[in-house]
């Protein structure tokens with residue numbers, strides 16, 4: 280006897296399949312230990328946060344700090360356990376029935392499909408072309424279908440690393456005024472491009488951001504939504520009452536207090552990325568596109584998979600992102616820190632002999 284939802288029976292539980300290596304350049308994480316930066320503030324906040332209570336003033340302080348950082352009102356903020364968790368709950372909030380689907384680009388963040396399946400939401404995709412552009416009319420007409428309950432755009436996009444054209448984004452948002460549009464700004468601090476300032480103009484816009492990349496806190500699991508106060512009210516209806524641990528809230532607040540230190544590291548990461556990009560351009564056989572994120576996606580043609588395996592023997596894990604035809608034979612390397620990037624360059628040179 281099967282005890283659960285019928286569509287779950289054939290589903291696999293989510294699992295990340297990346298190699299374990301000394302230099303993890305595969306998940307767009309940072310080498311930085313955030314506790315070293317925030318420990319004094321974290322201690323201070325935890326000392327006055329009542330761990331024996333459900334409610335704490337820290338929640339309000341954190342919401343206000345996020346609002347200040349994003350440049351919006353506190354009522355326009357909803358935080359949760361990572362961008363993933365907020366994406367999942369957005370899917371819960373939009374799904375009507377088994378015919379409901381979300382429109383997204385491909386290739387894009389793989390887990391849109393994973394989490395959509397978990398809540399019984401279908402996904403339909405519009406393919407990127409080789410320059411990472413796409414047919415706007417095709418996207419808009421798919422998103423306008425009655426069963427489309429959400430349009431998703433990842434900006435900058437993972438795993439391609441490119442920014443979408445802002446006027447294209449605005450055109451899409453305006454063309455589908457009666458559907459929610461998720462713009463995933465997980466890599467915002469690296470691109471410095473955001474639609475947050477245009478929320479007043481676009482009542483259907485829902486922006487999600489993360490502390491996993493620029494704030495070096497992937498294990499912390501913290502992210503936030505920025506949208507209209509009305510949309511935030513609706514999204515709260517699918518969250519549990521005390522959804523984010525006080526520990527995580529205190530840590531996130533301490534990160535925001537020290538954000539200048541993290542943003543300085545972001546600037547250094549961008550400089551390392553640009554230097555690596557120019558270096559890779561000069562390597563024979565490599566094709567690489569510039570990126571607005573903390574990673575670069577490149578190809579060594581048919582040798583890519585051999586390179587991937589060789590790098591593992593050198594203690595370096597990259598991500599194979601070649602599943603979609605547009606990125607056939609492509610690998611993604613995270614700009615985790617200078618030491619990792621130097622080791623990657625040395626290993627690549629050795630591989631090429």
Ligand SMILES: Cc1ncc(COP(=O)(O)O)c(C=O)c1O
Nearest residue numbers: 361362363388437465489491502
């Ligand atoms: C585009 C995109 N969205 C969301 C996430 C998940 O972020 P979080 O760690 O905050 O759940 C990632 C992580 O790699 C990502 O690349």
